[in-house]
Amino acid sequence: MMSLLLAHYTTWNLFQKGVVLTKDNLASRQWKGSIKCCFCNFDEAIQHLFFDCQLARIIWRIVHVSFNITPPMNILHMFNGWLIELNKKLMYKILVGASAVCWAIWLSRNDMVFNNSRAATPLQVIFRGTHWIRFWALLQKENGRPQVTLGCRVLETTAMEFFASNGWSFSYRISNGQFCACFSN
Numbered sequence: 001m002m003s004l005l006l007a008h009y010t011t012w013n014l015f016q017k018g019v020v021l022t023k024d025n026l027a028s029r030q031w032k033g034s035i036k037c038c039f040c041n042f043d044e045a046i047q048h049l050f051f052d053c054q055l056a057r058i059i060w061r062i063v064h065v066s067f068n069i070t071p072p073m074n075i076l077h078m079f080n081g082w083l084i085e086l087n088k089k090l091m092y093k094i095l096v097g098a099s100a101v102c103w104a105i106w107l108s109r110n111d112m113v114f115n116n117s118r119a120a121t122p123l124q125v126i127f128r129g130t131h132w133i134r135f136w137a138l139l140q141k142e143n144g145r146p147q148v149t150l151g152c153r154v155l156e157t158t159a160m161e162f163f164a165s166n167g168w169s170f171s172y173r174i175s176n177g178q179f180c181a182c183f184s185n
């Protein structure tokens, strides 16, 4: 439960209006830099970065394949109604995972914006996410950890298999130093 609270707190803080300085928010504060998403050529906004961007869509698709869970539509849906049919314990665990996915996207984006890092691949973002899930799991009662660890392994394995079998049908287009992941089929 502690891990959920921390994950929820982190994500909720992340998404509170005005706290997440996505580029649309920065622009509304007279910021003059580019408002393009780091991962594609659309404008960066919360909905785009975490749900609609190609990078996010690939990641949510892998979550979908791993756990047979339809991706959340937006942040409100994620915390209200997305997992309504699941039992509470499982719902909490999946919300921790989903929060970690968002957190990993945000950190990867920040690396690019502030550290000029190369664009993270979906696989790198997923492994960053599972790192955070394992970290948060340490705050959980020991008997809850094996299921979380198993969930991480399922996600990582699915992601690796996904890219091994489909990877070469993804094309990574580099334009103007930006990275764009596109489905080629």
Ligand SMILES: [Zn+2]
Binding pocket: 037, 038, 039, 040, 041, 042, 048, 049, 053, 054, 055
């Ligand atoms: Zn994008």
